[in-house]
Amino acid sequence: MAELFGLFSYFLHFALLICLRFAPKRACEEVTVADALIRIYYQVSAFFSALRPHWHWLLLLLLLLSVQFALNSYIGEFKQAWEWDWVDIVGEGLSALMVFCWLLLILSVRTKGRVTHLFALGLILLDIALVQDLLDEFIRLPENIQWDSVLEASPVGLLLITAAFWCWRREQQTTNLYLGKRQHIFSQPNDLDKSLHIPDLAYLKQNLIKRAANLAQWQHTGLLFIEVRQFNHLLHQHGAKHGNQLLLKVSELLLLSLRANDLLCHYAAARFVVVFSDVRPEQARQLAAELQQNIESFSLPVAGEACRLTIDSGLALASSANSSQSLLNQALDDLAKNKQSND
Template identity: 35%
Template sequence: MSAQLRLHIWKIAGLLLVANFGLLLHLAAGDLKTWAELNWTDIVGEGGSAVLVLIWIGLLLKVRPAGRVTSLLFFGLACLFFSLYMDSVDEFVRLPESVNWDKWLESGPMPVGFILMTLGIYHWHREQQAINQQMEKRERLFREHRLFDKITSLGAADYLRLQLQQALQESISEQTPLSLVILDLDDFSAINRQYGHAEGDRVLQILTQLLLLNLRRQDLLCRLAGDRFVALLPHTGESQARLLAEELRAAVAHLAYRTSQHGERLRLSASVAVAMAVQDTPESLLQRLNLALARAKQPARAA
């Protein structure tokens, strides 16, 4: 017997006790029928139905925890079982014509059982709806979790594209400007080579906090790839975006970052570029942004 079923053992014991009481009541008031008097069609139909309902009760109590829904379903099924069981007992016991309480035992519990079953199924339905909503939330969170970068906790490239698609639609419908700023650390691979990838990850985490502190509340910062970050700036024209990009570049240059192992000061610098949305798709806008960054990094490489 499963642990879940043991929690409902008193329900099962009570049902069997009431059923046996009904059997003893019939035996005390009447006589057993002869073999020739037995109607096997009714016995198989009513008795088989009672056995099936009893199996339903066992399956219900085996998988469901105690509670209002379980109690309503159990007592509803218990009434159906008792009514069918009394019908089956009546096929074996002949009662005097003066006895009429057997009709109440056979027919009375049936409508009560259906009412309780209906209430139980109704509340079960509402319970399942609540569970489905929770599962949808968990599934949505799981899908969105995969769109976020594990190192920086920022939205990753796919998340940026989803948000950019929505921002472009809002920009068109509201006739407001939309700009993007891209920031790329200069020679970040040298940090990974000299100090290890763990130190490189720590640099990215500190850099993320720095950039977020220098962005506005309505701006969205994402990690596009590697050491490349993109800030989505709604309601922002190109000139204002360039000022913000320069502030981000200066903040990186003034960052007093020291390595975790030896405390060495790392001189960080970054290249920035800006692109304003003009009849763009997310991919075309990001492509223009990357081209602008490539042009911005050329003087630094030449120097």
């Protein structure tokens, strides 16, 4: 089955070349047609590549359908064309086809695991039941044969799918706890830092300007700068690749430590900015100390070596007397003062 996926990929590539060869040659449309064909080819190829790890489920479905058709053909007799009920044939055929499409879609987006196995087995059994219902429209089985009715009415497939949805629900609840802190991040995809996948400086300034326009919200806002002290040394020692990986790990650790309504942004180099929402001065200082302690208590791997980071921080609290830019400058001044005292 895995080899079939490879052959199918080669067939798609060959079909793409043929289509490009005979595509319309008008200057205004040639690039558009070629680009569309290439996009379709890569989307279909990526879809079947995602199915490759689950080829055994598709092989199982093919074997079960083959055995099912062989048994029906051997035991029963084919009906005459005038006995066919086209309404049932179309309805039951489309139902079986849709369940098969569900199976392909789920397998194409999930990795191997218990939830995937439950979904796959449940959908396969459900598809087998629907196909048996379809075969009854073409093949008449003897009256003493009951296994076809049992197969059509069996709830095992639906029970397995229900169990899969229940396990998926628990899985999704865990995922939502993590993604909940990112939902306000991905709402502005154009302002994300491309390497760290968190908002950049432009988004930070927009957010602060918006907060400053609401005085009640602005007076309960805190701004914390966090800088990895030995980042330049690690960058010089291990290179840019490992340096970016370190910053990504630090950003993930900060995200896990933040409250749901706080915002994390990348300022520049090894500097991060945390915007605290709805905080009092004492609470902001406590949260800042906890974040610094969380980062410094972890040993993060850098180029295969455990590295315990040290952090410099600078905190500023908003008031009606300062603007968004002055709040940034105040936090930067506090960071510089703390760095000087730590050196």
